[in-house]
Amino acid sequence: MAGAAELFVWWVLAVVLQVFLTGPLSWLEWTVxxxxAVPAAFGARAVRRASGAGSGGGARALHAVLVWPVALVADTGRLASLTLRALRGRQVRGRFQTLELGRGTGAAWACTLLSATPGxxxxxxxxxRFVLVHTLPGPPGVLADALTDGRRS
Incomplete structure (x- = not known):
């Protein structure tokens, strides 16, 4: 039963991503x-299982998914601002940072959400539970806060 639920979640995420990236869809495009999304869901589950990463952290996952659109918009704004600074000849450098994921946070979905933003x-x-990430300069975003309980170095 848990496997079917996981496949359903991956399927929903794949369909939502398709709609998000392409905009309004006709009925034929919804069907496609x-x-x-069916083979994508099976592939995502297989990759998660092969990596040995857990899917855990239901409450944390919901919070992180709800925060993700905010992080996407905020990080896109930060990236645009940094791009303008670079075009004006100022040096802009990202940084590597180690995040400690909160207890019960699945590394697979946490890394996917983090990497799905420009931040x-x-x-x-x-x-x-340690993850090495490359981040934009400046303070960590709301998504990193949601995933780490503030633990980073």
Whole structure:
């Protein structure tokens, strides 16, 4: 039963991503998106299982998913501002940062959410709940706060 629920969640995420990236869809496009999301869901589950990453953290996952659109808009604004600074000849450098994911946070979905914004990109997993990310300069975003309980170095 848990496997079916996980497949359903991956399927919904794939369909939502398709709609988000392409905009308003006709019924035919909805059908294609729903059909194409089926193998994507099986693939996502297989990758998660092969990586050994847990899916845990239901309450944290919901909070992080709800915060993600805010992080996407905020980080896009930060990236635009930094791009303008770079075009004016100022040096702009990102940084590497180690985040400690909160207890019960699945590394697979946490790294996926982090990497789906312009503000951070998950580079690698360390021991335990540690994730190495490359971030934009400036304070960490709301998504990193939602995933880490404020633990970072």
């Amino acid at each position: 998106a729903a059909g194409a 951070a990109y998950a580079v690698g997993l360390g021991r335990g």
